[in-house]
Amino acid sequence: AAAKTTTSAPKAVKATSTVDKAQVKAFKEQVEKHLRTTIGTSPEKASKLAWWQALVATVNEDIFGRLTDTQQTHAKNDTRAVHYLSAEFLMGRLTINNLTNLEKFDVAREALKEFGLDINDICEEEPDMALGNGGLGRLAACFMDSLATCNYPCVGYGIHYENGLFRQEIRAGKQVERPDSWREYGCPWEVCRPESVQNIPLGGYVEKQTAPDGSQCSVWHPSSMIKGVPWDIPVVGYRGSSVAILRLWESRSTEQFNWDVFNAGGYVDAQTEKSLAETISKVLYPNDSTEAGKELRLTQQYFFCACSLRDILRRYKRSHHNDFSEFASKIAIQLNDTHPTIAIPELMRLLIDEEGLSYEQAWDITSKSFNYTNHTLLPEALEKWPVYIFEKLLPRHLELIYEINFRFLNGPVEAKWPGNNEMKSKLSIIEEGEVRKVRMANLCVITSEHVNGVAKIHSKLVKEDLFPDYAQLWPNKFCNVTNGVTPRRWILSCNRGLAELYNDVAGKDWPLDLDKCEALKKYADKKEYQDRFMKIKHDNKVALAKTIKELCGVEVDPNALFDVQVKRLHEYKRQHLNLLYIMSLYKSLLEDPDQDIVPQVFIFGAKAAPAYTLAKDIIFAINAVGEKINNDLRIKGKLKVVFIPNYRVSLAEKIIPAADISEQISTAGYEASGTSNMKFSMNGALTLGTMDGANIEIVEQAGIENNFIFGLSVEEVQKLKPRYNPWDYYNADHDLKAVVDWLDSDFFTPGQPGALSSIKSSLLNNGDPFLVLADFASYKAAHQRAQKMFKDKAKWAKAAMINSATMGIFSSDRSIKDYATNIWTLKSQLIKK
Ligand code: CBF
Known part of the structure; x- marks a missing residue:
C-alpha cells in the first residue's frame, strides 16, 4: 500500500548511463571470445548454459590474476x-557475488543486454x-x-x-x-x-x-x-x-x-x-x-x-x-x-x-x-x-x-x-x-x-x-x-534498490564499513525517504510474488504483510508455533470473515533431516493447512500460506529482501546465534522473535520498540522446564486447545484423520520439549502488535529503516x-x- 501512496518519485535504481561504455564493449568482446574459443559455440547457437560458462570464463580472467598476486605476496612476506x-x-x-565484488556487475549486465540477454536469467543457470x-x-x-x-x-x-x-x-x-x-x-x-x-x-x-x-x-x-x-x-x-x-x-x-x-x-x-x-x-x-x-x-x-x-x-x-x-x-x-x-x-x-x-x-x-x-x-x-x-x-x-x-x-x-x-x-x-x-x-x-x-x-x-x-x-x-554476515551478498548483490539508497545517503563505502548505514537513521522520519524505502520493499515483494507463483502456484498480493520463516526445520526453531498461530488466525477469520485485519502471507522454507520424522510431519502440516486456507473463499484472500520448496541460498537472496516480518521464534537458550535474523533486519524486516541468540543483540541495536519481542527468557525457560506441564496451558486457553485439537481431525487432511496428530502428541504426550504451548499466548500478542503497527505505514517504515540502518555490527567483517x-x-x- 505504501508503494501506491508514494508521492515523491524514488531515484532510479542505477542509471545505465553511469556504466562506462568502453568497459562494456571490452567485456562484451571478452564474453564473445570465451563463447567461441573456450566453450566452442557462437552467439547464434549458444544455450543459456553456454553463455553462463562464457561469463564465468571472463570473470575468471580477473580472479586468477589476483589470486596469483595474493599468493605471491603472502609467500614473500x-x-x-x-x-x-x-x-x-x-x-x-558465485557469479553475481564475484561480479559485485569485482565491481563489474553493471558492466556485465549491460554487456549481456547488448546480446539481448538478461544477466539474472543467465545466472539462474548456475547450480x-x-x-x-x-x-x-x-x-x-x-x-x-x-x-x-x-x-x-x-x-x-x-x-x-x-x-x-x-x-x-x-x-x-x-x-x-x-x-x-x-x-x-x-x-x-x-x-x-x-x-x-x-x-x-x-x-x-x-x-x-x-x-x-x-x-x-x-x-x-x-x-x-x-x-x-x-x-x-x-x-x-x-x-x-x-x-x-x-x-x-x-x-x-x-x-x-x-x-x-x-x-x-x-x-x-x-x-x-x-x-x-x-x-x-x-x-x-x-x-x-x-x-x-x-x-x-x-x-x-x-x-x-x-x-x-x-x-x-x-x-x-x-x-x-x-x-x-x-x-x-x-x-x-x-x-x-x-x-x-x-x-x-x-x-x-x-x-x-x-x-x-x-x-x-x-x-x-x-x-x-x-x-x-x-x-x-x-x-x-x-x-x-x-x-x-x-x-x-x-x-x-x-x-x-x-x-x-x-x-x-x-x-x-x-x-x-x-x-x-x-x-x-x-x-x-x-x-x-x-x-x-x-x-x-x-x-x-x-x-x-x-x-x-x-x-x-x-x-x-x-x-x-x-x-x-x-x-x-x-x-x-x-x-x-x-x-556476522557479508553485506556484499546480503545487501549489495541481493537488494540493489536498497544498495542504491545507501549509496545516496551513506556514500559508496558502506559495503566495507556497514556502520556507515547508520546515516539512514536521520531520514527515518522523513516521508520522502520512507516512501522510497517502502517502494524498494514493495518492488522486492512483487518479484517474490512472481517466484511464489512459479514455484508454488499460489497468487499472493504484494500489498499484504509478508511474514517469513525460512531456516532448517527443527522443533527448537518452532515452525509449529507459527503454524498454530496461523490456524488460530484462520479460525477467527472463519468466525468473523469481515473483521478488519491486515492481509497476510505466511511464507515458509525449510528442509528437514531425512530421518527426522516429526520435522517432516511439520512440513506436511504446513502444506496441508496452507492448501486449505489458500482455497477457502470465505476468508476473501486475507490469509495465504506458502511453503517454498528447496529452500537454499539462491532462494534466500530473493526471499529476504521481500520480508516485512522475520520470524525468529526459537525457545530461548536453544538458537546459538542465528544469522538469517541479521540478514532480514539489514533488509528492513522487523523481527518477531524471542530473546534468544543474536536476536538480543539485534534488538539492542535497533530498539525493542521497533521489533516484536515475546516469550520466555533464557532464565524463565530454565526455571520452568523442570516443572513444565503443557496440559496446564492447553486446558487454560480455549483458543489454543481448539487449534491443537484441530490437528486430530481430518479438517486439513480430508479422508485422513490423524494425519497431523503426531504434532499434537509431541506437544502433549511427549511433554512439549520446546515449550511451544507456554509461549503461544505471548506469541499471539506479538502478532497483534505487529498487525497494529503495519496499519500505521509511517511508523512501520520508520521501524524498518531503523532496523536496516543499525545492523553495522553484524557485518562478518566485524566478526572476522x-x-x-x-x-x-x-x-x-x-x-x-
Ligand atoms: O554459528 C552459526 C550457526 O550455527 C548453527 O546453525 C549450527 O549449526 N549449530 C546454529 O544452530 C545457529 O544458531 C548459528 O547461527
Whole structure:
C-alpha cells in the first residue's frame, strides 16, 4: 500500500548511463571470445548454459590474476595465516557475488543486454554450491568473503562433496529428498591441483617397538590408503582486495583400478576398492545441529583434516624446513565446531611419528595452534564417537587421545581438585559406560587456546552451563565472537534498490564499513525517504510474488504483510508455533470473515533431516493447512500460506529482501546465534522473535520498540522446564486447545484423520520439549502488535529503516576482525599487484 501512496518519485535504481561504455564493449568482446574459443559455440547457437560458462570464463580472467598476486605476496612476506577447518561451506552461487565484488556487475549486465540477454536469467543457470546444511556452513562462506575482503592471509579447508545437501521436492505436501549433483557437468569456478595431492592412511593396527635407547614407541600399520585430491575455489574480496582460497578435498582410490583382480576375471570386484575410497567425499550428511554418528562421517572428518594438515605442513616446511619452532607463530587453525576435532591428534601424530618431535614439543605446538568455535548447546549435537570405531579406523589417534587425557587428568585437574575422581570422570575425554566414547568437545576445549560461542548469550551459556568446570580451570580461555554476515551478498548483490539508497545517503563505502548505514537513521522520519524505502520493499515483494507463483502456484498480493520463516526445520526453531498461530488466525477469520485485519502471507522454507520424522510431519502440516486456507473463499484472500520448496541460498537472496516480518521464534537458550535474523533486519524486516541468540543483540541495536519481542527468557525457560506441564496451558486457553485439537481431525487432511496428530502428541504426550504451548499466548500478542503497527505505514517504515540502518555490527567483517584481533593475532596484508 505504501508503494501506491508514494508521492515523491524514488531515484532510479542505477542509471545505465553511469556504466562506462568502453568497459562494456571490452567485456562484451571478452564474453564473445570465451563463447567461441573456450566453450566452442557462437552467439547464434549458444544455450543459456553456454553463455553462463562464457561469463564465468571472463570473470575468471580477473580472479586468477589476483589470486596469483595474493599468493605471491603472502609467500614473500612469510605471513602468519589462519586455516579455517570446516566440514561445511555453503557457498551458494558465485557469479553475481564475484561480479559485485569485482565491481563489474553493471558492466556485465549491460554487456549481456547488448546480446539481448538478461544477466539474472543467465545466472539462474548456475547450480547452488550447497556444501552445507544451514547456519554453520553459510557462516563459513560469509567468513571466507570477509577474510578476503579484509586481506587476511587464510585458507579455508573442507570436503569436495560430490553431492551437496539434498534437493527437496514437495509431493502431495510431503518432503521427498533427491540427490544434488551440483557439478555433474563440471564447475567452472574450481581448479584441480594435482601437484598437491595427499595420501591418507586409514585402519590397521599399532605395533609397540622398543627403540635402541630402551624407550617405547608406536608404529602404525594402516590397512589402506586414500588419495586426497584438492580442488581450489577462489573467493574474491570486495573491491580489488585479496583473493582467498577455499581448498576442498575429494577422496579417490590410490589405485584407480585393480588390474590383478580384473585379469583374474573379477570385473566387478576390480572396482570395489575404488568405489569405497570415493564414498568418503560422496555426500554431505544432511543433519543440522544433530549428530549422524556414523563411521563414514568420522572417516570424512579425518580425511579432510589429514589432507589439510599435510597441506599446512608442506607450506610451512617450504620456508622453515624441518624447524618447527615457529610453527605456532605462523599457523592458526580454527575448528568450526567439533567436526574437525580429529585434526588435533592428527597434528600430534604427524609431529611425533613423521617429524620426530617429542610428545612435549608436539603438544606445545598443537595447543598453541588450535582454537574452537562452539555453535550449539543441543546435547545431541555434541559429538561423541564410540571407542570401538576409533580402534578400527584410527588406532594410533586413539592412543594419542588417551595420552592427552592421561596428562590432563593427572596434571591440571589433579592440581585443582586433588583426589577428586568425580571431577576427573566429568572432565575426561573418555566417557565410561557400556559403550566407551570419545567426547570430541572435551578434546577441543582441553587443547584450544580459545573457545568461543557465536553470540553474547550463547557464549555465556557455553562458559557457565556447558563447560563450567573447564571455565574454573581456564577462565580466560572462553570468549565471544558474535556472528556476522557479508553485506556484499546480503545487501549489495541481493537488494540493489536498497544498495542504491545507501549509496545516496551513506556514500559508496558502506559495503566495507556497514556502520556507515547508520546515516539512514536521520531520514527515518522523513516521508520522502520512507516512501522510497517502502517502494524498494514493495518492488522486492512483487518479484517474490512472481517466484511464489512459479514455484508454488499460489497468487499472493504484494500489498499484504509478508511474514517469513525460512531456516532448517527443527522443533527448537518452532515452525509449529507459527503454524498454530496461523490456524488460530484462520479460525477467527472463519468466525468473523469481515473483521478488519491486515492481509497476510505466511511464507515458509525449510528442509528437514531425512530421518527426522516429526520435522517432516511439520512440513506436511504446513502444506496441508496452507492448501486449505489458500482455497477457502470465505476468508476473501486475507490469509495465504506458502511453503517454498528447496529452500537454499539462491532462494534466500530473493526471499529476504521481500520480508516485512522475520520470524525468529526459537525457545530461548536453544538458537546459538542465528544469522538469517541479521540478514532480514539489514533488509528492513522487523523481527518477531524471542530473546534468544543474536536476536538480543539485534534488538539492542535497533530498539525493542521497533521489533516484536515475546516469550520466555533464557532464565524463565530454565526455571520452568523442570516443572513444565503443557496440559496446564492447553486446558487454560480455549483458543489454543481448539487449534491443537484441530490437528486430530481430518479438517486439513480430508479422508485422513490423524494425519497431523503426531504434532499434537509431541506437544502433549511427549511433554512439549520446546515449550511451544507456554509461549503461544505471548506469541499471539506479538502478532497483534505487529498487525497494529503495519496499519500505521509511517511508523512501520520508520521501524524498518531503523532496523536496516543499525545492523553495522553484524557485518562478518566485524566478526572476522574480532577473531583476528582476539583469537588469531593476525594482521591484514595489502596485496602487491
Ligand atoms: O554459528 C552459526 C550457526 O550455527 C548453527 O546453525 C549450527 O549449526 N549449530 C546454529 O544452530 C545457529 O544458531 C548459528 O547461527
